[in-house]
Amino acid sequence: MANPHSKITAVDPVWDQIKRDAEKAVRDEPLIGGFVHATILHHETLEKALSYRIAAKLSSNEMSMMVVREIVDQAYAADPGLVEAARADLVAVFERDPACHRLLQPILYFKGYQAVQAYRVGHYLWANGQRDLAYFFQMRVSEIFGVDIHPGAVIGKGIMIDHAHSIVIGETAVVGDNVSMLHSVTLGGTGKEEEDRHPKIGDGVLIGAGAKVLGNIKVGHCSRIAAGSVVLEEVPACKTVAGIPARIVGEAGCAQPSVSMNQILGSWGE
Incomplete structure (x- = not known):
């Protein structure tokens, strides 16, 4: 009989592959080790890595990384569909872009993927009545990525x-x-x-x-x-x-x- 108190570890082949990609990237290029660890290897799940990446890109003197990350974490917790869409987008980029050779690349380097994930959080805020916060996300996505997607x-x-x-x-x-x-x-x-x-x-x-x-x-x-x-x-x-x-x-x-x-x-x- 299974132990009711045993911890069940979720199987996540996409995240596992991303972590393997990250570990190889660090071995191959140690100079980016700090960046890759902070963005990928320090996190337990894809959504935690994404919230860190979005916050790192969108934060500024006007809104700290800690605050942006908290907003993204709350959105992901409230709407699992955001992470489902992020996974689908990630696979789409990997399968369609001949310049994408690893699942790791869009999260670290591709502004199209990063901008869409930040938009998705902004759209969540818009749909939940947090219009000014949604506009802030739109503004920062436009400033950082050169991508202007209205949160509506x-x-x-x-x-x-x-x-x-x-x-x-x-x-x-x-x-x-x-x-x-x-x-x-x-x-x-x-x-x-x-x-x-x-x-x-x-x-x-x-x-x-x-x-x-x-x-x-x-x-x-x-x-x-x-x-x-x-x-x-x-x-x-x-x-x-x-x-x-x-x-x-x-x-x-x-x-x-x-x-x-x-x-x-x-x-x-x-």
Whole structure:
């Protein structure tokens, strides 16, 4: 009969792999040992490591690291879905970004991943009525990462933002699950509307670098938006659009464009 007082250790293969990656990184490059220990190896769980990393990046003279970390810890404790999404995002980056060779990398080095996790905490604060605190998180994410995501935006799981420079996502934007986008993407409005005014991006969409999707329009699931396009009208599911203004130029070409990350228009028939 099992001892009712015995401690049950949770199995967490993702976190275990991250720690193995971290230990190897320290062996290979001892000069980063203090950084890796503080960020990864001193923590018992992924959520504790993430709260430390977010606090280290967002803290300033205006709000201490201790206070930011307490806010993140409380959010993670109240909403386990935040950590679930963080795991899905981590796997998405590892699987889709050819520059990512270890699960450790996004947590330590990739500002797209870090910015999205900080946004998620800000969105939690927004949804729970802590609007000024949410704005503070938005401000710091913009200042530190060059990524401006309004805390009111709704973003699904399995998100990969590659390079993540100059990303803008508006207040009433909705982004589905398993979406990939590159740098300089804007999901914005078209003027001074104050109600529902931002795009609704379906699941599995791939948005190329520099693309602008403007207005309260729907982008259908598993579609592709070519780099540099300006999208002003609804995009049907499983299509490729390109141009200024964007027009349908062909099929999406595969079941999951956001996973394949193939951005070459001529690679699938137009």
